[in-house]
Amino acid sequence: xxxHTAGALLRDxxxxxxxxxxxxxxxxxxxxxxxxxxxxxxxxxxxxxxxxLCLSLNLINGYMGEFSVGHAGFMSAGAYTASLLTVRVFPHxxxxxxxxxxxxxxxxxALLGLxxxxxxxxxxxxxxxxxxxxxxFIVKSAVENIDAAGGPRGLxxxxxxxxxxxxxxxxxxxxxxxxxxxxxxxGRGVLAVREDETAAEFMGVDTRQVKVLTFVVASFFAxxxxxxxxxxxQYISPGMFDIVKSTDMLVMVYxxxxxxxxxxxxxxxxxxxxxxxxxxxxxxxxxxxxxxxVLLMIFRPRGIMGLRxxxxxxRRCPPQGGGQPCGACGIGGSAGADRTxxxxxxxxxxxxxxxxxxxxxxxxxxxxxxxxxAVSGFSLRMSSGExxxxxxxxxxxxxxxxxxxTGAYRPDEGRILFSGQDxxxxxxxxxxxxxxxxxxxxxRLFKDLSVLDNIMTAHYARSSCGVAEALTHAGGYQAEEARxxxxxxxxxxxxxxxxxxxxxxxxxxxxxxRRLEIVRALxxxxxxxLLDEPAAGMNPLEVDQLMEFIRRVxxxxxxxxxxxxxxxxxxxxxxxRLEVLDFGTTxxxxxxxxxQSHPRVxxxxxxxxxxx
Amino acid sequence: MSAGPALLEVKDLAVSYGxxxxxxxxxxxxxxxxxxxxVGANGAGKSSTxxxxxxxxxxxxxxxxxxxxxxxxxxHRIAARGIAHVPEGRGIFANLTVAENLRLGAWxxxxxxxxxxxxxxxxxxxxxxxxxxxxxxxxxxxxxxxMLALGRALxxxxxxxLLDEPSMGLSPxxxxxxxxxxxxxxxxxVTILLVEQNANMALRMAxxxxxxxxxxLELSGSGPELLGDPRVRKAYLGA
Numbered sequence: 001x002x003x004h005t006a007g008a009l010l011r012d013x014x015x016x017x018x019x020x021x022x023x024x025x026x027x028x029x030x031x032x033x034x035x036x037x038x039x040x041x042x043x044x045x046x047x048x049x050x051x052x053l054c055l056s057l058n059l060i061n062g063y064m065g066e067f068s069v070g071h072a073g074f075m076s077a078g079a080y081t082a083s084l085l086t087v088r089v090f091p092h093x094x095x096x097x098x099x100x101x102x103x104x105x106x107x108x109x110a111l112l113g114l115x116x117x118x119x120x121x122x123x124x125x126x127x128x129x130x131x132x133x134x135x136x137f138i139v140k141s142a143v144e145n146i147d148a149a150g151g152p153r154g155l156x157x158x159x160x161x162x163x164x165x166x167x168x169x170x171x172x173x174x175x176x177x178x179x180x181x182x183x184x185x186x187g188r189g190v191l192a193v194r195e196d197e198t199a200a201e202f203m204g205v206d207t208r209q210v211k212v213l214t215f216v217v218a219s220f221f222a223x224x225x226x227x228x229x230x231x232x233x234q235y236i237s238p239g240m241f242d243i244v245k246s247t248d249m250l251v252m253v254y255x256x257x258x259x260x261x262x263x264x265x266x267x268x269x270x271x272x273x274x275x276x277x278x279x280x281x282x283x284x285x286x287x288x289x290x291x292x293x294v295l296l297m298i299f300r301p302r303g304i305m306g307l308r309x310x311x312x313x314x315r316r317c318p319p320q321g322g323g324q325p326c327g328a329c330g331i332g333g334s335a336g337a338d339r340t341x342x343x344x345x346x347x348x349x350x351x352x353x354x355x356x357x358x359x360x361x362x363x364x365x366x367x368x369x370x371x372x373x374a375v376s377g378f379s380l381r382m383s384s385g386e387x388x389x390x391x392x393x394x395x396x397x398x399x400x401x402x403x404x405x406t407g408a409y410r411p412d413e414g415r416i417l418f419s420g421q422d423x424x425x426x427x428x429x430x431x432x433x434x435x436x437x438x439x440x441x442x443x444r445l446f447k448d449l450s451v452l453d454n455i456m457t458a459h460y461a462r463s464s465c466g467v468a469e470a471l472t473h474a475g476g477y478q479a480e481e482a483r484x485x486x487x488x489x490x491x492x493x494x495x496x497x498x499x500x501x502x503x504x505x506x507x508x509x510x511x512x513x514r515r516l517e518i519v520r521a522l523x524x525x526x527x528x529x530l531l532d533e534p535a536a537g538m539n540p541l542e543v544d545q546l547m548e549f550i551r552r553v554x555x556x557x558x559x560x561x562x563x564x565x566x567x568x569x570x571x572x573x574x575x576x577r578l579e580v581l582d583f584g585t586t587x588x589x590x591x592x593x594x595x596q597s598h599p600r601v602x603x604x605x606x607x608x609x610x611x612x
Numbered sequence: 613m614s615a616g617p618a619l620l621e622v623k624d625l626a627v628s629y630g631x632x633x634x635x636x637x638x639x640x641x642x643x644x645x646x647x648x649x650x651v652g653a654n655g656a657g658k659s660s661t662x663x664x665x666x667x668x669x670x671x672x673x674x675x676x677x678x679x680x681x682x683x684x685x686x687x688h689r690i691a692a693r694g695i696a697h698v699p700e701g702r703g704i705f706a707n708l709t710v711a712e713n714l715r716l717g718a719w720x721x722x723x724x725x726x727x728x729x730x731x732x733x734x735x736x737x738x739x740x741x742x743x744x745x746x747x748x749x750x751x752x753x754x755x756x757x758x759m760l761a762l763g764r765a766l767x768x769x770x771x772x773x774l775l776d777e778p779s780m781g782l783s784p785x786x787x788x789x790x791x792x793x794x795x796x797x798x799x800x801x802v803t804i805l806l807v808e809q810n811a812n813m814a815l816r817m818a819x820x821x822x823x824x825x826x827x828x829l830e831l832s833g834s835g836p837e838l839l840g841d842p843r844v845r846k847a848y849l850g851a
Contacts, residue, residue, distance in 0.1 A: 369751055393783045394755025395740060441754050441781065442701065510654040533754070536781050537700075539653060539809040539848050566755075566783050607785030 070132030078223025109223020154237025257303030706750030
């Protein structure tokens with residue numbers, strides 16, 4: 001078979017389905033007719049259980065970029081719950097008792113996952129690692145103190161209910177559900193959290209919901225794997241599920257590759273088989289395995305399949321467009337769509353002007369960092385469709401004003417009304433939903449995601465797809481996904497960026513990255529767009545193009561624009577009105593012409609000559 | 613600004629990222645006491661050139677500083693030779709205070725007195741940094757961080773400054789002040805290699821300039837020559 005046909009087979013989803021069916025048949029036939037000896041069968045079952053564990057941990061540590069070491073605890077919860085059910089509650093249960101016990105084990109673990117996730121994800125940073133580490137110890141000592149579960153001696157008496165077909169079914173089910181989850185709106189949220197959590201929040205992604213949900217889904221599968229494990233070994237004890245067990249799973253994840261389904265399949269299989277193969281070496285195994293890992297980290301720091309994917313597990317998509325394809329996500333964009341009509345109509349509907357109430361009404365805004373007043377008594381009114389600029393010396397508090405309006409900081413004093421609605425102190429996501437979007441001084445794109453995915457992620461808040469639909473890709477999922485995708489492609493086509501839709505956002509030129517960030521903000525359908533130094537790092541020619549771009553955005557999308565900029569040519573020819581900030585307060589306001597000759601502005605900001 | 617012997621000599625420099633060639637064989641030189649400007653569109657390879665000189669990127673070709681080949685030297689050894697790089701994106705240590713950032717800039721200085729002189733010079737240049745010297749530098753505004761990055765580079769007492777867009781994010785008034793300061797530092801004997809988007813400004817202060825276009829040199833000449841060149845005006849200076 002030549003390379004070409006091999007590649008085509010790898011891409012053809014039907015081949016995957018056929019192989020899955022054959023696998024199922026084999027998993028039934030092998031034990032039925034004794035095709036393999038029972039030791040090999042046992043190893044195969046361990047491989048399946050480890051795949052489930054590895055893939056679910058990869059969801060948290062690889063896809064979401066957090067660091068959890070709690071999987072042993074969730075596995076333990078699942079193993080004990082299911083075992084107690086089959087031993088104590090349905091000792092001679094019907095055929096459905098075992099699958100029900102596995103589900104119950106998963107649910108128990110998911111519940112614990114929720115309890116761990118809720119407080120841990122309130123804060124940012126490395127707390128999750130510490131909390132989950134503590135969690136593993138808590139579960140271990142809790143079980144040791146429950147006599148009904150056998151205490152430190154462990155629990156016996158389970159029948160060997162775990163069979164090869166069951167393990168196979170659970171493994172396939174796990175791959176199916178986790179893959180669905182990753183390629184849903186929640187999955188885009190997960191990747192956005194990994195890439196840039198702050199930017200994700202400002203684009204309307206409910207980052208807390210995404211993180212808690214992901215953690216719960218991952219815990220469920222760890223619990224189910226624990227249930228399978230318990231009914232395979234027919235004996236469990238608290239000591240089996242200690243931190244070393246978690247470490248094993250971490251090793252599988254990083255060996256196979258972070259953020260990759262294929263990687264987890266590979267990592268879990270390799271690690272399980274290798275451990276068995278090296279068993280004759282006894283203690284030397286403990287030297288060899290770490291050495292192998294050290295070498296792996298040196299030569300392939302992201303694991304064998306890190307951030308890459310087998311074609312079978314990639315998202316189904318039309319042929320790829322131009323640009324450098326984004327290997328990280330394995331997701332291509334389709335060639336450009338020429339349907340811009342519905343786009344502007346849809347946005348115009350969202351941009352209904354309200355004549356009486358000002359669009360933005362900020363009054364008496366103050367914010368201090370420690371003792372330093374960054375903003376004090378700042379007020380600003382804007383009506384729909386206006387283009388206003390904020391200028392001022394460095395450190396005058398301009399970006400702080402943006403951060404207060406968009407909810408990054410809570411103001412110490414003052415009130416922010418957006419078309420009459422009080423948005424003071426709301427979370428960034430809620431403010432984005434109200435109709436305010438922003439860009440950042442130092443571009444904050446999701447760099448490892450494709451251009452299209454950057455835009456699709458910004459649709460998070462406006463997409464109604466529920467959790468069940470995301471996990472199964474059933475119901476309204478396909479239609480919803482197609483709608484989001486079409487709208488994203490239309491937006492890109494509108495700004496002549498459809499050719500780059502499959503490219504990695506980080507691989508775009510600087511000017512295009514700035515442009516993409518504005519398009520991403522527009523995808524959240526704002527009525528007010530805040531641009532923080534959009535022309536920074538651009539040469540005069542690029543500044544000209546940017547001015548044209550901003551004019552076009554305003555004309556076609558009917559948004560009001562508030563921008564911070566030091567590029568005087570842009571500010572003076574684009575803005576209708578200027579606010580000059582110094583030491584956190586407005587020192588002058590007026591038309592560009594008035595500002596240009598204002599003595600205080602000349603002194604504090606412009607200097608003796610206005611720069612080119 | 614007399615034209616001395618070549619302080620920095622770059623010959624057939626080529627840099628690639630993955631499969632993409634960002635710099636495709638350029639040669640340039642910077643003589644003692646000069647201000648040399650590199651201008652051109654975004655993505656033309658200017659920053660990559662600076663990063664290669666500092667040893668932050670692997671490259672093909674030759675880079676000589678005072679006649680010595682720099683290839684293979686780790687970045688800290690290159691910095692110790694008196695080449696200070698102010699990177700694009702500032703690269704300040706956000707959790708350290710302003711004063712601590714500056715202190716680290718004086719790492720190559722062996723004497724305490726030299727470091728003290730450095731503080732004095734930087735604080736005289738940027739009074740704002742003195743006001744905020746005990747503040748964690750991550751809490752500074754974008755423009756203040758730019759000042760800090762520049763100040764930190766000056767702390768080392770380097771003889772050659774590599775500046776990547778020093779005017780980015782600064783107010784017009786501050787840009788003028790920084791230009792004046794750079795000219796002043798230059799008169800004190802510091803050689804400057806400058807990457808700047810604001811080509812007009814850069815070429816006005818530079819003794820010589822090079823115009824980059826997608827990884828290759830398109831033009832070179834004295835500042836005024838390039839400023840007057842219609843091709844430069846059309847491509848980079850705008851209408």
